[in-house]
Amino acid sequence: xxxxxxxxxxxxxxxxxxxxxxxxxxxxxxxxxxxxxxxxxxxxxxxxxxxxxxxxxxxxxxxxxxxxxxxxxxxxxxxxxxxxxxxxxxxxxxxxxxxxxxxxxxxxxxxxxxxxxxxxxxxxxxxxxxxxxxxxxxxxxxxxxxxxxxxxxxxxxxxxxxxxxxxxxxxxxxxxxxxxxxxxxxxxxxxxxxxxxxxxxxxxxxxxxxxxxxxxxxxxxxxxxxxxxxxxxxxxxxxxxxxxxxxxxxxxxxxxxxxxxxxxxxxxxxxxxxxxxxxxxxxxxxxxxxxxxxxxxxxxxxxxxxxxxxxxxxxxxxxxxxxxxxxxxxxxxxxxxxxxxxxxxxxxxxxxxxxxxxxxxxxxxxxxxxxxxxxxxxxxxxxxxxxxxxxxxxxxxxxxxxxxxxxxxxxxxxxxxxxxxxxxxxxxx
Amino acid sequence: xxxxxxxxxxxxxxxxxxxxxxxxxxxxxxxxxxxxxxxxxxxxxxxxxxxxxxxxxxxxxxxxxxxxxxxxxxxxxxxxxxxxxxxxxxxxxxxxxxxxxxxxxxxxxxxxxxxxxxxxxxxxxxxxxxxxxxxxxxxxxxxxxxxxxxxxxxxxxxxxxxxxxxxxxxxxxxxxxxxxxxxxxxxxxxxxxxxxxxxxxxxxxxxxxxxxxxxxxxxxxxxxxxxxxxxxxxxxxxxxxxxxxxxxxxxxxxxxxxxxxxxxxxxxxxxxxxxxxxxxxxxxxxxxxxxxxxxxxxxxxxxxxxxxxxxxxxxxxxxxxxxxxxxxxxxxxxxxxxxxxxxxxxxxxxxxxxxxxxxxxxxxxxxxxxxxxxxxxxxxxxxxxxxxxxxxxxxxxxxxxxxxxxxxxxxxxxxxxxxxxxxxxxxxx
Numbered sequence: 042x043x044x045x046x047x048x049x050x051x052x053x054x055x056x057x058x059x060x061x062x063x064x065x066x067x068x069x070x071x072x073x074x075x076x077x078x079x080x081x082x083x084x085x086x087x088x089x090x091x092x093x094x095x096x097x098x099x100x101x102x103x104x105x106x107x108x109x110x111x112x113x114x115x116x117x118x119x120x121x122x123x124x125x126x127x128x129x130x131x132x133x134x135x136x137x138x139x140x141x142x143x144x145x146x147x148x149x150x151x152x153x154x155x156x157x158x159x160x161x162x163x164x165x166x167x168x169x170x171x172x173x174x175x176x177x178x179x180x181x182x183x184x185x186x187x188x189x190x191x192x193x194x195x196x197x198x199x200x201x202x203x204x205x206x207x208x209x210x211x212x213x214x215x216x217x218x219x220x221x222x223x224x225x226x227x228x229x230x231x232x233x234x235x236x237x238x239x240x241x242x243x244x245x246x247x248x249x250x251x252x253x254x255x256x257x258x259x260x261x262x263x264x265x266x267x268x269x270x271x272x273x274x275x276x277x278x279x280x281x282x283x284x285x286x287x288x289x290x291x292x293x294x295x296x297x298x299x300x301x302x303x304x305x306x307x308x309x310x311x312x313x314x315x316x317x318x319x320x321x322x323x324x325x326x327x328x329x330x331x332x333x334x335x336x337x338x339x340x341x342x343x344x345x346x347x348x349x350x351x352x353x354x355x356x357x358x359x360x361x362x363x364x365x366x367x368x369x370x371x372x373x374x375x376x377x378x379x380x381x382x383x384x385x386x387x388x389x390x391x392x393x394x395x396x397x398x399x400x401x402x403x404x405x406x407x408x409x410x411x412x413x414x415x416x417x418x419x420x421x422x423x424x425x426x427x428x429x430x431x432x433x434x435x436x437x438x439x440x441x442x443x444x445x446x447x448x449x450x451x452x453x454x455x456x457x458x459x460x461x462x463x464x465x466x467x468x469x470x
Numbered sequence: 471x472x473x474x475x476x477x478x479x480x481x482x483x484x485x486x487x488x489x490x491x492x493x494x495x496x497x498x499x500x501x502x503x504x505x506x507x508x509x510x511x512x513x514x515x516x517x518x519x520x521x522x523x524x525x526x527x528x529x530x531x532x533x534x535x536x537x538x539x540x541x542x543x544x545x546x547x548x549x550x551x552x553x554x555x556x557x558x559x560x561x562x563x564x565x566x567x568x569x570x571x572x573x574x575x576x577x578x579x580x581x582x583x584x585x586x587x588x589x590x591x592x593x594x595x596x597x598x599x600x601x602x603x604x605x606x607x608x609x610x611x612x613x614x615x616x617x618x619x620x621x622x623x624x625x626x627x628x629x630x631x632x633x634x635x636x637x638x639x640x641x642x643x644x645x646x647x648x649x650x651x652x653x654x655x656x657x658x659x660x661x662x663x664x665x666x667x668x669x670x671x672x673x674x675x676x677x678x679x680x681x682x683x684x685x686x687x688x689x690x691x692x693x694x695x696x697x698x699x700x701x702x703x704x705x706x707x708x709x710x711x712x713x714x715x716x717x718x719x720x721x722x723x724x725x726x727x728x729x730x731x732x733x734x735x736x737x738x739x740x741x742x743x744x745x746x747x748x749x750x751x752x753x754x755x756x757x758x759x760x761x762x763x764x765x766x767x768x769x770x771x772x773x774x775x776x777x778x779x780x781x782x783x784x785x786x787x788x789x790x791x792x793x794x795x796x797x798x799x800x801x802x803x804x805x806x807x808x809x810x811x812x813x814x815x816x817x818x819x820x821x822x823x824x825x826x827x828x829x830x831x832x833x834x835x836x837x838x839x840x841x842x843x844x845x846x847x848x849x850x851x852x853x854x855x856x857x858x859x860x861x862x863x864x865x866x867x868x869x870x871x872x873x874x875x876x877x878x879x880x881x882x883x884x885x886x887x888x889x890x891x892x893x894x895x896x897x898x899x
Contacts, residue, residue: 188609
């Protein structure tokens with residue numbers, strides 16, 4: 042058995058403590074599988090005295106995480122500080138510059154700076170790995186980089202945020218409204234005190250942009266992800282979708298084609314016979330479609346101590362084995378510069394929910410706007426008025442250009458018959 | 471870009487032609503991802519003149535596949551001849567002995583001779599890879615060997631035979647009987663003329679034993695897989711299972727614990743909220759449960775030209791990148807020698823279907839046998855008599871030792887009230 046792979050860990054929150062616990066618990070197994078032991082030698086965190094339920098006193102303690110980059114005794118730094126910039130990025134840069142490998146779970150940093158870091162890792166001929174940055178314990182980075190590597194991938198789509206999926210699943214199972222379920226998720230620790238990164242889709246977009254770069258061999262392009270979250274999904278949307286044979290999921294979807302690179306995170310109606318419809322609770326799942334393999338599905342726990350630690354240590358085992366290469370499968374400077382797909386070029390089916398005043402002529406006005414914009418209506422459902430006198434109108438369109446739907450909604454905006462903002466969700470095809 | 475990885479292919483059936491087609495179609499992409507081109511240099515098959523829809527004349531033709539092992543111009547041999555022994559095994563041995571890498575889709579050969587071949591590959595320091603041997607295009611070998619490598623795995627369970635899943639799904643969707651659907655599957659090319667390897671569970675058992683060795687770090691033990699297939703599943707079983715909230719699937723399951731290594735391929739009742747219940751048609755899926763990651767699911771197309779070629783070429787890309795190591799994750803001589811779990815030690819819930827004569831006292835006889843054997847009945851359903859006067863009795867037991875169920879069926883065997891063999895299926899927990 043070879044020499045230990047010596048690891049320094051920056052950040053001892055849930056995941057950092059989990060990595061230490063995993064390496065302790067499965068040490069013998071890891072050494073057998075990796076061909077050599079993996080050994081934590083140094084750690085850094087904000088609060089040295091905090092009880093993390095596990096002995097950190099046996100490791101060299103370093104106050105400034107960035108100092109781990111120059112730690113004399115470490116081969117690899119595990120960055121679990123978090124945040125796209127600041128100390129995490131400083132540590133990542135310094136680690137690669139000093140010729141050490143880097144493993145990170147930091148999706149925000151990889152989404153924003155992954156290309157720079159990959160170039161630096163390749164220049165220094167050291168590993169950079171980030172399996173834990175997407176879908177927690179699910180080996181989907183590896184699945185795309187290696188498992189599906191023989192394929193031209195046409196699409197990658199996934200449920201990438203466990204908090205949103207937990208909330209949507211609970212709304213669905215219990216018929217409750219968003220705000221109510223969010224508050225419960227916060228009490229249970231499934232949602233942050235400030236949940237906006239999760240529920241507004243930013244976290245899923247970070248992950249989607251990482252997957253897209255891997256899947257299509259394109260430069261990471263977080264800035265061109267069209268993002269909207271689940272804040273405006275109401276219980277009635279879920280009930281209407283169910284009646285139509287769909288579940289509502291926050292789906293990140295990326296496609297590369299002749300129109301350019303398309304990336305969107307949006308609540309979608311997912312048909313019941315689609316595998317993503319059966320992803321419930323806080324699970325994550327990713328589908329990829331290849332020109333030879335067809336559709337692949339990877340599913341599992343997308344967050345939490347154990348799953349995230351599992352992905353971090355899988356990366357360390359790959360490094361210990363010497364089984365690693367360019368982070369994005371091909372050298373960073375070989376990634377293509379994909380233009381974002383021009384807006385409005387897409388076609389699809391849409392779900393529209395409008396809250397309208399209960400008065401004569403409203404349906405005619407809506408129907409006329411759809412007709413004039415060239416939107417073909419597959420079904421329209423109007424339920425009786427709510428206690429406040431408002432009425433929900435739900436429309437499912439036939440397949441057509443998204444531009445036409447946007448045009449119809451433009452026509453209706455400002456109409457005194459329409460109350461609040463219409464909800465527009467895409468139907469996953 | 472580096473020198474080509476030069477490949478010789480033995481066997482030009484559906485998969486072999488698919489590998490050539492994939493390498494042709496995605497050549498540029500593969501070279502970018504692998505860091506160098508992958509180039510077919512030589513081929514061998516039984517019939518040189520057969521039209522395979524693709525030009526094989528540009529490759530060096532070798533009549534005896536075993537000669538590819540000594541082909542002067544090849545770095546890696548792809549074995550697609552099939553069969554556990556014979557020319558496939560001769561070629562595999564000769565390839566590794568001559569210091570070339572080996573990629574194979576041959577589950578029967580790996581199930582029977584994988585350990586010997588892994589030892590030979592390790593001794594020669596050359597790659598041996600077999601992603602395509604299990605679940606076709608789904609990267610589940612990689613998922614266990616690498617993605618889940620940080621975990622102690624407690625269980626691996628999967629739908630590993632697309633033919634069986636196609637037949638069961640069709641029986642379920644259309645209410646038809648086994649023989650009828652099998653005949654249709656044969657007409658459509660989803661089942662072989664001699665379907666016994668598939669429908670009797672042998673093919674799934676080959677794959678299960680490969681997964682178990684990877685998951686648990688144990689020596690492959692195909693001989694200790696308990697195997698039964700789907701031949702005796704009748705339409706009424708599927709209907710009764712559906713009424714109880716289950717689907718019937720041929721599930722391969724392996725567990726490693728203090729009682730030893732347990733491996734079984736058997737039709738199971740799968741609860742509707744279990745991911746394997748939603749694997750329909752000819753799809754394959756594998757679940758693995760790790761002590762940190764929790765449950766992981768991998769799903770996709772388990773057979774056919776495109777998916778199998780995708781897995782073969784993924785292996786070639788790993789080899790071209792130099793990202794490979796011991797085939798079973800750890801050196802072959804470090805695999806543990808697991809005792810098979812002693813029979814009857816398992817506990818679980820059972821589904822029993824008995825065909826009985828329609829006469830007084832039969833139910834009392836069955837109930838007494840169950841009671842005397844210590845089997846606790848959760849539900850018992852008796853439907854009215856069929857036109858031949860026989861009656862189906864379906865029993866679902868509470869959790870208990872399998873030994874007790876076997877004992878009860880023993881007591882009933884030979885009873886003049888029981889017609890034919892009872893059907894016993896386990897309920898997936």
